[in-house]
Every structure is written in structure tokens, then in C-alpha cells.
Amino acid sequence: MTSNPVTFNPRVPELATQFIGTIFNDYDPRSYAPGADFLTRQEDRQQVSPTAIPAVGRPLAEATKELVDVLEHDSNLRHPRFFGFIPGPAQSVSWLGDVIATAYNPHASNWAQSPGASALEKQVIDWACEAAGISAPNRGGILVSGGSMANLTGLMAARESRVPLDQIPRAVVYTTEQTHSSVNKALRILGISHIRTLPVDDAFRMQPTVLRQAIEADKKEGLLPFAVVGTCGTTNTGAIDPLDAIADLCDEFDLWFHVDGAYGGSVVLSSRKADARGVERCDSMAWDGHKWLFQTYGLAMVLVKNRADLVRSFSAGGEYLQDVEGGSHNPDWWDMGPELTRPARAPRLWLTLQTVGTERLSQMIDSSISVAELFEKEIQSVEGISIVTPACHAIVTFTTGDEAKNVALAEYLRRHNIAGIWTTTLNGKNVLRLCTISPDETEEDMEALVKDIEKALKKIQL
């Protein structure tokens, strides 16, 4: 790169290598606080104050050191004992794939400019469609930056397929109380004002009879029902909506069936695949790489039954549709999603899948489910704790029966660097929640955690 004196800083390779040496030799995620810091050290952290942008550049080694120091303040979501929210247990191989992709920096927007990045993306999308059981001959999809964008992309295709622009104010979508907030955000961007938030059953799932009544009532009102959002793995409890029954109703009323599988889409790879029965009948599906497929952040998939629906929604013109519908051509990515210039997101997932293999991947997801089940079983022996929702995929919720005590217990566990656990609300009541998608969680971790919770309960002061 010596002939490239401006864009190439000659110290980059040395500092990159040095960084890699440091992070992989000295870094042990278990030695970090499992998510505790961002409460206990919140005040310190609000004072993180990087050096202001200077008029005259300073040495790369100095700035790099500061960058590392600043980033070390951030919480470590891949710690095996980080159980909050949906953790981010990224594989090191995913990081390597991204390091390589970013070095080439392809313009991953069309096949002509970036045939390599495009072929990788197509392969990953095909693999995911196959795994989800989407078998239509014109199936397809695209990689986007996360679940929010995946839901936006799928629901835009839904709106464009069913709702003329001047009918948007009449359009209605059906969700539940347990639908992720990103769906509401996407619908708001799309200009949809009628979002029906249906009540759920005892297992926090959509109720087909309630859905039918809501659709019929809206049609009677002269409104335009056009899509149902089913969730494959809710964030609160891991519940999967009755996807097959929802698909039946979508068929009956000619509604678009979008599945939000951001977290739980990976269940299709596990031995619990049957729980997601019906997902293969979706018109569109969101499925994150950076959750239960162990990727670094900025990677989600949108899968669709018919890729012409994406092209119809996002291309500048309609001239591509003929080829798309014929299935003879790979449409350019810039015509299939909201972005034009796009980073190459496929390489890291491709490299992970190539080196892990689908069998081992299934085992890793099964293992996440097993440790949640083991925790559920063990925690019941602890006096003063009861299960609220049993292990469902990789999520368990439990309670002390008292909100203040729940909050104090979670805080104690975080403050003492035992586990990153937070509370959530179910049926108006506060509960403790564990999401165990890290493949590094062992049975020993879970057994030790239960003992730690037992001890902590005796120590917390209210």
C-alpha cells in the first residue's frame, strides 16, 4: 500500500496486530463484570469524555490507545453470565469475517460491482430460507443492520403489496401486547395509525379467536386490515405465537403474514423446530444474526416468500420485476431494501456457518435451551422463589413475589458481579428474567447461579 500515502497510514498494520494480540491474549470475558457495571459505575461512566477533535492530527498509537480505553467502559454483553435483555454472544469468527470484509470494503449494493459479496449474501439468505422452511421458488431476502430495520423492510413490503398510498389512513395491522416495540416504530415510519394491540393468552401468545374478531370488526368499520405480525420468540418470555393458526387467518382474509423472529427465529435450527410450525408460511420474516446466530452487531435478515415483493417496494422502477418473477435473475440489493450503498454484511455470517457447520450450530442453540430449563428446575428448590413463566426457548421468568425484593435481588447480583439480571413486567407484575442464549453458559454456571441467588436472598436488605 506504499503507493497510497494519504489513505494508507503506515502504522495501521502494526497497531492492528498489537491490538489483536492484546485482546485475544489478555482478554477473558469472564473476568469482566457480567453487565453489572452500567448500574454501579453509572456516574463514572457519564463522565467518559474523549479528547475533542483536534485541528492538527495526533499520533495513531496515542489515539488508538485512547479509543481502546474509552470502549472498555462499555458493558460486556457477551459475558456468559450476562442474562439481561437479549445478550450479544458474538463469535470471534464473526469478528474475523468482518475484519476481512471491511478491509476490502466492497460496495455491496449490486451484483456487477460486488459479485463476491453478493454471492455470499445470496448463499446466506438461501440457507436461512431453507432453514425456516420457506420453500417458494421465488423466495429471497436481504441483510439489514438489525431487527428494527428487518421489521421495517418486511412491513414496507406488506404495505406496498396490500395498501395503495392514498389508503394508508385506513390500513390496520394486528399485533399483541408482547410484540416488540420495533414493530410499532416501523409501522409509525410507514404511516400506519391503526395498530391493534391484542390481548394474549396465559402463555403470552396471540389468540386466533381474538384476532378473527378484531379483523371482522375492522372490516365492518370500513377499515383496511392488511397485515398480522406474529412473534417467533417474544423478548419477555420466549413465547411463540400460534403461527400456523395465524397463517390460516391471513389466508382467509388475504392479509400479509409478517413474523418477527429477531431473537426466536433461531428456534428453527434447534430440536424445538416444531414450536415454530407455521413460520414457513410467512410472507416476510425478520431474523437477527447478532442475537442467536452469534454475530457481531449490525446484522439481521429479512426473508420473503416472493422477492418481487421487496423489489416492488424498494426499486426505483418496475422494469426488474419481470426477471425477478421469472426467477432467472438475481436482483440487485439496492432494489430490494431501504439502503443503496451498503456494507458487506454477509462475510462474517458465512464464515461462521462454514466453520461451525449447521449440526454444531443446532447443538449450540439446543444447549442454550437446556441451560434455561436446568435453571428453571434448580431455582424451584430455592425458598422464596417461584417460577412465573417456565423455560421457553432460552427465557425463564421468576419472582420473589415482591417487586422491591426482585429489584434488590437483581441489583445485588449485578453489583457483586455474579450475573447480569434485570426485571421486566408481565401482567402488570414485576418479575425477574433470564435470557440464556450464550453458548458459553455451562450447566455448572447455572447450578452455581442458583446457589448464588439463594445466598443473595439472605443478604439483601429492604
Add this chain to the structure above:
Amino acid sequence: MTSNPVTFNPRVPELATQFIGTIFNDYDPRSYAPGADFLTRQEDRQQVSPTAIPAVGRPLAEATKELVDVLEHDSNLRHPRFFGFIPGPAQSVSWLGDVIATAYNPHASNWAQSPGASALEKQVIDWACEAAGISAPNRGGILVSGGSMANLTGLMAARESRVPLDQIPRAVVYTTEQTHSSVNKALRILGISHIRTLPVDDAFRMQPTVLRQAIEADKKEGLLPFAVVGTCGTTNTGAIDPLDAIADLCDEFDLWFHVDGAYGGSVVLSSRKADARGVERCDSMAWDGHKWLFQTYGLAMVLVKNRADLVRSFSAGGEYLQDVEGGSHNPDWWDMGPELTRPARAPRLWLTLQTVGTERLSQMIDSSISVAELFEKEIQSVEGISIVTPACHAIVTFTTGDEAKNVALAEYLRRHNIAGIWTTTLNGKNVLRLCTISPDETEEDMEALVKDIEKALKKIQL
């Protein structure tokens, strides 16, 4: 990382270091075809066919080698003689910043979880607002994946600020024939059907008198004009709309003023800053990092006069607004843009700005402008070539006067690995186009290119 056996592949550090050694020692962007390949070798490239995802994982070294081979098929947009579209002349320092950020993989969505990544993002946004002259006390912004998302984010804030959901079918936006297609795509996502594509003046700029007439006509029709999109650097010619005059009209009619500065926003850092006068009066502005700020792909900024407008558009609730409007609190990123989980995009731009410094950055942008001007001056001595639009920021267009000859000349230059040049259409006529934003382009490059064009003209067969 030895205690992390599943998510950590022990061969990663060695292979990463090996890759860095190879790419930085052997790689010279000038030895690659400057964008020619993706036409001349198009047939080969359609046959790029990576190994299918296996059931049993294969060795990381083997898969990594294949990944590198596949990515080497992609076009090299950072070659100093790649002048097509908007090139992607990423700095190696940007890559290093991303390598480090991705290794930590922070959940860059809120301040509590990721104070480090958040502080870097705030600093970069503040710096950009200052550079653009946006001085309002509650100014702000957010990083997104590219210009399309930046336009979507700014225009969503516009719609939410001015148009009730049930009035969307009446809402009107004003653009020109030269507005980038991503603006139309964003407006379509937002459900806007009335997009006025105004004719431009001789220099391809919006005409304030035409804009005024259009607004008045739409108001008379009972429609709801709500936003004007001004372009700071069109893709075709580098033209900047009369931003100050547009801002006056936006004030007069209470319209939202969005500036698409994806490419040309960087002019505010150059000695031509005066050309962008009025940009500081925008309500929102899109400005890409991965174009003329020399970043790897997946990095753009949205800047806003009032960050409450972003929070109002993207937060789940309104409870944050009080603090935002008071300016006492940094709102969480997940409440300010379309994404919830987000990769940390700030570190690479921060590291670039820290090590390049603002003075050198200005010089690099000025230099891009100078080489375009040098080319314009030199090419006029070539018989049979005339300038169509003079060097405007970093873009020049010229013609042989004949479409077939233009196309043949561009193709010759690409096929012979002389330069990556394509044609575009202006006023219905085909023209050759050069975009010279790479800071690696020298005066010698441009002088040699003019001579090469002269020679090529003699050789092309029609």
C-alpha cells in the same frame, strides 16, 4: 479468551494477523483494475460460487482463504483512478477503528450500556454540527448506515413535525430532477405520494421562484406542503442548490428544510464553504462518512437543529422530551433513530478525525476539488472533447458530442485499466462524468489521464 471455548476460535488471532500482513504488505490499490473489471469480467463474476454451508464445520484457515478469494472479485472503489459514481476512498485508519470497535462489540443503543461508544458518537455529531454551522443549542443527530437511511431519518422527523398521521395523503415534498433517488425511496417508505420534481436551472440547481410557485399552487389545491429537500452536492454534477434562498422560503411557508449532503456535505470543511451557505439553516441534514470523509461503508450522519424532533419521531413515548428540550440530558440513541440495537459506528470516524486533524482534512477535500479543476482545464486541450459542466466541487462532466463515442471511450478506459469512468445523462444527453474525491489522486494522475484519453480517442472503433 481461553475460558470461552465456544464463542472463541483459537485460530482467530493468528489468521487475523496473517490477513493483515498480507493485505498491507502485498496490496497496492494501484495494481488493481480501477473499476474496469466489473464490466470486462462480468461473465466470470456471475459465476462466483462460494462453497455451500456445510453440516459439519471445516477448518477456519480453509474457509478464511476462500472468503478472501471471493471478496477479491469485488470492484476496488478506492483505486485513485476510480472516478465512477461516488467512489469509496476509505482510509486505513477507518478500518482500524472498526476492527477495534467490532472486537468490543458494544450495544451502541443507549448511554447506560455503552457510555464509551455513546460519548464518541456525541463528539463526532457535535463536531459535524459545528462544521456545518448548525449552532442551535439543542442541535444533535445520530449515525446511521448510509445516506438512504440518513434521508429517511431526517424526512421522518420532517413528517412527524408537520403532518398528522391522518393527513399523510395530503402531504407534499419538493425536490428537483437532480435529487438523489434515495430521497424518493425514503418518501415512499414514509407514505408520501405527492413528490414535486421541480425543473432545475442551467447549473442543475433548484430555482427558488419555481419552488415558490409550486408551493403556492399546492396550497391553493388544499394540499399540505411540509418539506423541501435541498441538495448540497448532486451526484450528477456536484451542484449545490441555493440553500439560503430555499431556507427563506421554508421560513416563509413554515416548511421543514432537509438538506441531502450525502456527498457534498464535506464542502463545509473545504475552502469552498461559502458555496454551501444556508446549509446551517437546515432542520435536518444527511452527510455520509463513507464518501468524502474517507470512512469504510456503513457510516452516515443525520444532523438536526433540534434533537427533540428525532426523539419525537422515534421514541416509544414522550417522557424523554422534557429533558431533551431542556438540553440537560443526552437522549438514548434508540430513541433518536430507526434502529434499536446498533453497531458502534463512531469509533472509526473518531479515530480518523483524531489522527488526520481538521486542518489536514480540509486540505484533503480541497485537493479533491483542485484535481477536478485541473482535469477540466487540461481536457479542453484535447480535440473532440468539450466540457458540459465545469468542475463543481469534485465532479466534472464532458462529452465527445456523441453518445456512442462517449460510451465507447469510457469502456476503452475501463477495459485497459486506465480509469474507472462511466457516463450519465444531463438534459437528456449522454455525458462522461468524473468524481475525484480520492485524496490519493495527484496532479500527475490527472495530467496522465488527459493524455490517455487523447490516445484512446484515436483508437476507439465505432
